[in-house]
Amino acid sequence: MLLQAEYVLRARPWAVEDDRTAKKLAQLGLLIAVFGIMYGAVMGSFGGVFGERFWQVVFSAVKVPFLLIGTFALSLPSFFVVNTLFGLRSDFSYSLRALLATQAGLTIVLASFAPFTVLWYVSFSNYRGAILFNTFMFGSASITAQWLLRRFYEPLIRRNRRHRTLMRAWLVIYAFVGIQMAWVLRPFIGSPYAPTQFFRQDAWGNAYVRLANIILSLIGG
Amino acid sequence: MLKWFKQLDKILRGDATRIPSLAEGRFTTPVAGLSVAIVLLGVLYGLCAGTFAMIRTGGEAYMQMIASAIKLPMLFFLTLAVTFPSLYVFNALIGTRLSVISALRLLIAALGVMLAVLASLGPIVVFFALSTKSYPFMVLLNVATGTVAGVLGLGFLLRTLDRLVIVQEDIEISNFEASLKNSQSEEKESRKIEPTGALDRMGKVTTRKAKSVFRIWTIVFALVGAQMSWVLRPFIGCPTAPFEWFRERESNFFIAVLQSLASLFSL
Numbered sequence: 001m002l003l004q005a006e007y008v009l010r011a012r013p014w015a016v017e018d019d020r021t022a023k024k025l026a027q028l029g030l031l032i033a034v035f036g037i038m039y040g041a042v043m044g045s046f047g048g049v050f051g052e053r054f055w056q057v058v059f060s061a062v063k064v065p066f067l068l069i070g071t072f073a074l075s076l077p078s079f080f081v082v083n084t085l086f087g088l089r090s091d092f093s094y095s096l097r098a099l100l101a102t103q104a105g106l107t108i109v110l111a112s113f114a115p116f117t118v119l120w121y122v123s124f125s126n127y128r129g130a131i132l133f134n135t136f137m138f139g140s141a142s143i144t145a146q147w148l149l150r151r152f153y154e155p156l157i158r159r160n161r162r163h164r165t166l167m168r169a170w171l172v173i174y175a176f177v178g179i180q181m182a183w184v185l186r187p188f189i190g191s192p193y194a195p196t197q198f199f200r201q202d203a204w205g206n207a208y209v210r211l212a213n214i215i216l217s218l219i220g221g
Numbered sequence: 222m223l224k225w226f227k228q229l230d231k232i233l234r235g236d237a238t239r240i241p242s243l244a245e246g247r248f249t250t251p252v253a254g255l256s257v258a259i260v261l262l263g264v265l266y267g268l269c270a271g272t273f274a275m276i277r278t279g280g281e282a283y284m285q286m287i288a289s290a291i292k293l294p295m296l297f298f299l300t301l302a303v304t305f306p307s308l309y310v311f312n313a314l315i316g317t318r319l320s321v322i323s324a325l326r327l328l329i330a331a332l333g334v335m336l337a338v339l340a341s342l343g344p345i346v347v348f349f350a351l352s353t354k355s356y357p358f359m360v361l362l363n364v365a366t367g368t369v370a371g372v373l374g375l376g377f378l379l380r381t382l383d384r385l386v387i388v389q390e391d392i393e394i395s396n397f398e399a400s401l402k403n404s405q406s407e408e409k410e411s412r413k414i415e416p417t418g419a420l421d422r423m424g425k426v427t428t429r430k431a432k433s434v435f436r437i438w439t440i441v442f443a444l445v446g447a448q449m450s451w452v453l454r455p456f457i458g459c460p461t462a463p464f465e466w467f468r469e470r471e472s473n474f475f476i477a478v479l480q481s482l483a484s485l486f487s488l
Binding site for chain 2: 073074075077078080081082084085087089171176177180181182183206208209212216
């Protein structure tokens with residue numbers, strides 16, 4: 001399994017070779033689950049790991065892979081239709097494996113950041129600081145993953161330059177859905193002032209509406 | 222049923238609109254089954270759009286989902302019905318070889334592309350409907366998905382029409398060559414072919430005219446479709462208003478979108 005993870009990180013053709021697609025998709029899914037759970041558990045340990053707070057660790061551990069796979073599943077249908085429409089259907093199984101391998105890469109990078117997060121949690125008790133730090137970790141992991149996606153997509157783009165446009169379209173759709181998904185699945189870290197919950201009671205809000213309001217209040221509207 | 226979706230798939234993959242398939246300047250893909258597939262996809266997206274009312278108001282709100290599921294396919298076919306006559310007339314005026322049947326088939330194929338894209342965005346719409354309280358946001362999200370679907374569908378239409386024009390030019394050139402041969406063999410007996418000067422444009426004039434007419438027409442289709450969606454509203458169902466099949470005649474699509482934008486930023 002660690003060997004598989006290394007293949008993904010080195011962008012070896014292993015993940016995207018043509019044979020045994022189904023098996024590889026399953027293996028990549030497993031990588032996402034395992035490493036996602038790893039980082040999620042660490043992320044949820046802010047309020048401590050004993051008693052009531054232990055559940056926050058479990059919840060976050062479940063939610064991180066769910067966040068990634070859920071976003072992926074919601075964005076996939078439109079990506080499939082648009083790929084077909086641009087005449088790239090024959091490459092779709094390759095694209096699918098490249099995208100999933102990138103997700104796996106993202107979780108592996110995140111898991112490798114987990115020790116930093118632990119150190120941060122041990123050092124600082126500020127909840128807002130923890131949120132910012134995790135945002136920073138996710139941001140760095142996403143940027144790394146994007147770089148990985150480019151490497152996986154290189155042969156595709158060499159074959160047909162439209163793949164570049166579609167890769168960008170994918171990133172836009174994925175970010176749009178992913179931000180809202182992350183918002184809906186709060187809390188990941190667990191505020192020390194709030195009880196441990198799987199979902200926040202008031203969670204069914206909209207990240208973009210909130211963002212618009214914050215921007216507006218900053219401008220002074 | 223699988224057969225109908227296979228036809229749609231052929232169109233999406235572009236198999237139906239390759240140059241050889243368009244030979245003789247006709248579009249021959251059968252559309253009866255395709256229309257059924259379009260209706261089904263429309264019902265699917267209508268259900269997705271109506272989900273918001275289901276979550277917010279509860280009780281009889283399932284009526285909104287049913288109404289949206291019925292109205293969404295109607296939206297597309299009514300837009301087609303409104304815009305088709307003028308397209309055909311202009312198409313005949315500029316002298317392309319597209320027959321009524323071919324033109325209709327082509328437009329239904331374009332609708333197929335639109336609805337495939339729209340339905341594929343359905344899961345995202347449902348996800349936001351389940352997690353959002355903001356009605357203006359849902360309106361704008363649906364406008365956005367509709368715009369993406371419309372742009373891709375009309376893009377498909379324009380590309381196919383361009384290809385038809387290319388095919389037509391090829392036919393004209395081969396006819397011209399044939400008539401040239403004839404006239405040589407008949408030792409210039411008849412001078413039916415006008416002598417052309419060095420600067421005369423050949424063939425291209427119709428092509429350019431055709432392209433500009435089709436471009437204008439796609440804009441008309443987009444405008445009619447947008448307004449039609451306003452006429453047939455509500456699709457999403459404002460949580461504070463009671464369920465109605467149709468709303469009173471007031472305002473228009475573009476003002477409503479601006480209002481939604483304004484209220485999204487002023488909450």
